[in-house]
Amino acid sequence: MIEVKEALEIVAANSSVLSTQKISVQKALGYVLAETIYSPISMPPFRQSAMDGYAFIHSRRHQFDVVGISQAGDHANVKLKENQAVRIFTGAYVPNDADTVVMQEHVMVNGDSILIAKMPEPFANVRNKGEQISAEDVVFDANTLITPAAIGFLACLGITEITVYKKPKVAILVTGNELVKPGKKLSKGKIYESNSVMLQAALQTIGINKVKVHTVKDSLKATKKALQPILKKNDIVLISGGISVGDYDFVKEALLKNGVEELFYKINQKPGKPMFFGSKKDTLVFALPGNPASSLTNFYIYVYPAVKNKMGFSNTHLPKIVRKLENDIVNDTGKTLFLKALYNETSVTILEGQASSMLNSFAIANGLVIVPHDTESITKGTSVTILPID
Amino acid sequence: MIEVKEALEIVAANSSVLSTQKISVQKALGYVLAETIYSPISMPPFRQSAMDGYAFIHSRRHQFDVVGISQAGDHANVKLKENQAVRIFTGAYVPNDADTVVMQEHVMVNGDSILIAKMPEPFANVRNKGEQISAEDVVFDANTLITPAAIGFLACLGITEITVYKKPKVAILVTGNELVKPGKKLSKGKIYESNSVMLQAALQTIGINKVKVHTVKDSLKATKKALQPILKKNDIVLISGGISVGDYDFVKEALLKNGVEELFYKINQKPGKPMFFGSKKDTLVFALPGNPASSLTNFYIYVYPAVKNKMGFSNTHLPKIVRKLENDIVNDTGKTLFLKALYNETSVTILEGQASSMLNSFAIANGLVIVPHDTESITKGTSVTILPID
Structure with a gap:
């Protein structure tokens, strides 16, 4: 039996990050970047107006003739003289000659000419090319978590695909002759099997949506046989029940016979003491207690950080x-x-x-x-x- | 222009909860209950052993003959005399005659008889029928959020279907002639359209996974026409861009012409000032600023609680x-x-x-x-x- 702190250290030490995959930015929410991303373009890609107003060449002059228009999406590079201005909108291309934009609220319009009532500083209201990021600059370092804002930033640079750490393949194996599927009739001595749907939901909260659930009878032979393919195909195997000291708890023996190395068994905690943690190559095995509250507690304390470690997260534990x-x-x-x-x-x-x-x-x-x-x-x-x- | 506080109040006052639907417990994570749930069974459904050990009739006696066995899943109602005990496992049926279970660690076994070295209190280690909940008792009140633990509890009572408030149907309408889809070539004066994937990801974080994205050209006629079916088919419509004061921002006019009632326009905040909020029947319309950071800010401040209100949540805002x-x-x-x-x-x-x-x-x-x-x-x-x- 070990203390919680030691158990957490052993789980962390054995939860190595998974391999990487290319993924579309659109589907990357909740993944962790496995590469440094460089910007393919400057952002903004051109000098943009930050306001709806008028672009002009800053001088002592207050009165201008409006000689053109630049809408968002246009590329109207109107030639400007000192006494000329261009009607311009937020996000639109600022003509090369212009250096300043005045917001429309500070302008009086008289036919085709304007009078600037409140003169802005030179270069005001112009977003310079590359003000946010220059082409070739680092967008995100590796190990950045992909949030909605990160997805937005990648998309606004035209990036459609990134390399991230994979999500672990997780399977659940449910043991226990006493268990009946919800919806069926409960005969005497039986209870409903609830841990698999509970653990599936808990995994869903951290983005693991596809989880295969296997069930097996309480026998060493059946458990041993069932585990073989499950250990091969998955990165994390959660086993529910069959791990306390009863004579009919075959899980630990079945695991060891399948070549799973025991990393610890039993933790000095309540609830959740009878837990087995082991590994076979890079596959982690958590044999969780059958009691529902113990099972869910140990999910949050041990499985949760293991999943996050595998996915490359820096903060792997629940916040405190x-x-x-x-x-x-x-x-x-x-x-x-x-x-x-x-x-x-x-x-x-x-x-x-x-x-x-x-x-x-x-x-x-x-x-x-x-x-x-x-x-x-x-x-x-x-x-x-x-x-x-x- | 109104203050943030007032804007939040108007959004809350207009975000009425949606109708209900039956849903399988397995798929109910993140939904809010729309009914009171009563338990169809008692839990535990029978007197259960809380330990691996021996069940017996408590007396002054310390020595017992082991006359039977009760495994989890069995229904071995062994008849017991005062000097007899039954080998029993965690979760197993406690024979009707027995009142106490001693844990195996406190017992010395000698062939078919046992000596209890540390006598437990009478009734120890027996979970009574209905100790957790009795049949017909309330499992959850309406408006309970369905968490992994709630799913586990419902499943362990054999409940497979519940009535919850629906999730809102959300659509995004993107306006702006300057926008190019990421992955395509960026011609001069254009920028990449990033708000739709960003907002989709933000919606995903609160469980709204299927969102239809529409795009429309910057013209009153096109915007007006595009909005008609979108307003009919959705509970919440997010519009990206076209809502500041520029001459080419048609969104507000197109909304009003489609019978959307203006509830407010512009909020005294930074970023995110130029936002329009309106409704048509129970459909809410958020015309968000085109600037990405403004758009995402207003998503978190205004759209997030509206979605949660529609889904029946009690805590609708981001925690502080x-x-x-x-x-x-x-x-x-x-x-x-x-x-x-x-x-x-x-x-x-x-x-x-x-x-x-x-x-x-x-x-x-x-x-x-x-x-x-x-x-x-x-x-x-x-x-x-x-x-x-x-």
């Missing part, structure tokens, strides 16, 4: 926030506790129903409060660390 | 966090500022490149710092409010 505690906490277990809790802008309340079999409190919780194994009590009003799960 | 400022801020505009910023666990730094045309800073920002219109300066070290966008 701090709030003032509304209840007293007693920890007489000597274990690290992950307590289902509801936090708001200022404080956090520990919910009732912390048993590892109970999902009710998890379903209304928006965070997990961490109580270190060597902390025996925390009094109301103390600041505690929360992992937000909403 | 507070950090200490690393720079001084001067606001001589009299407008509410939304500044691209990078925050960490303790502080926040305002980024360079705040111009409304610039996406670079947005692409590396993880938050928007709000500077109220009536705040003229904020000094370094002051706590400021941030909208996290990561």
Whole structure:
């Protein structure tokens, strides 16, 4: 049995980043860049007006004849004399001769001529070519996370394809003779299998949308056989159940017989103690406890950062926030506790129903409060660390 | 022109929740419940062992003969006498006669009999029927957000279908003769169209995955015609560009001619001032500024809560966090500022490149710092409010 901190270090040390793939910018949300991107163009690609108004050559003059027009999308390079101006719109090409744009609100129009009532500074309201970025300059360094704004910036430079780290292929293997598929009749002694849909949904929150679910009977032979192809085809294998110490828990043995190396088994925490973590080549195996709340807790604490590591993220863990505690906490277990809790802008309340079999409190919780194994009590009003799960 | 606060109120007042639909629990992540859910079964459905160990009738006795076994999934209702015990596993059916389970770590086994070394309290390690929830009890009230844990809880009760509020149908209409599709050659005076992929990605972050993008030329007639079917088929219409004061910005006129009621036009903020918000029946229209950074800012401030309102969310806005400022801020505009910023666990730094045309800073920002219109300066070290966008 190891402490949470050590378990996290072992997971991180074994979660190497995946290989790369080319992907269209349009589909790249949530991926991490695997290359440095250089700009193919300058942005803006030409001198642009930042305002609707008039472009002219700055001088002491206030009165101008309007001799042309430059709309967005045009390339009207009107020749200008000192007493001439061009009607211009936001984003439009500023004629080569012009150096300044006055906004239309500061101009009085009289037929084909204008009088500038409030003279702007020289070069005002003109966006220079390459003001945002010059051709060949770095757009993004490798390891940048692709956000909506990043997609917008890449697209505005005309970039349509980028190289990113792949998302891991994840499979779930469900064990347990007691399990019945929701929708079917529940005979005596059986319960509904809920961990696979729960874990699929949890994976979906971090962008893993296609997950194959396998089920297997509680027998060493069946589990061993089922694991073989699953270990070959996937980067991360989540196994639900069959990993506590009962005589009918075959998962660990089946894993070892399939050449999976044990990296740790059991963590000094509550819930979620009976977890096995191992690897076979680059494939990671998390044998999660069968109890739903334990399973989901360990997903957030261990699987979540492993997925993010594989995808090349720099921040791989759930962010930590701090709030003032509304209840007293007693920890007489000597274990690290992950307590289902509801936090708001200022404080956090520990919910009732912390048993590892109970999902009710998890379903209304928006965070997990961490109580270190060597902390025996925390009094109301103390600041505690929360992992937000909403 | 109105203030940000008023604009937010108008958007909220006009974003009524959509109608409902039945959906499979498996696909319900991120939806909001539109019904109260009652449990069809008790959970656990029978008295369950919480441990691997032995079930027995609690008395002063310490020695027992093991007369049977109860595995998870079984329904072995072994008859027990006072001196008899049953080998039992976590989650398995506790025989009707037994009242207590002792964990195997506290037992010495000698052939077919056991000696309990550390006697548990009466009724220990037995999960009572309905301990988590009783049949007919409320599982979730209406308006509960469906999280991974909620999906798990519904599935473990055998529930396969629920009624939720629909997601809005969203379309994007892109205007601007200056725009060229990324991947094509950029002729003089043109720029790449990036707002549609950026807004699609932003919508994806809140679960709106299918968005139709339409493009139209800068003419009143074309815009008017294009809008007609789009307004009919969608719950939310985002229009990109064509809404500032230039002579070639036809969007507002085209909207009014299509029977869209103006709810506000222009907000006292920077970036993002030239925005039109209107409605036609229950369809909302956001005519967003063409400048990418303005467009994305207004997405987060106005479109985001409207989508969440339509879907029945209680918390519709981006959460607000507070950090200490690393720079001084001067606001001589009299407008509410939304500044691209990078925050960490303790502080926040305002980024360079705040111009409304610039996406670079947005692409590396993880938050928007709000500077109220009536705040003229904020000094370094002051706590400021941030909208996290990561």
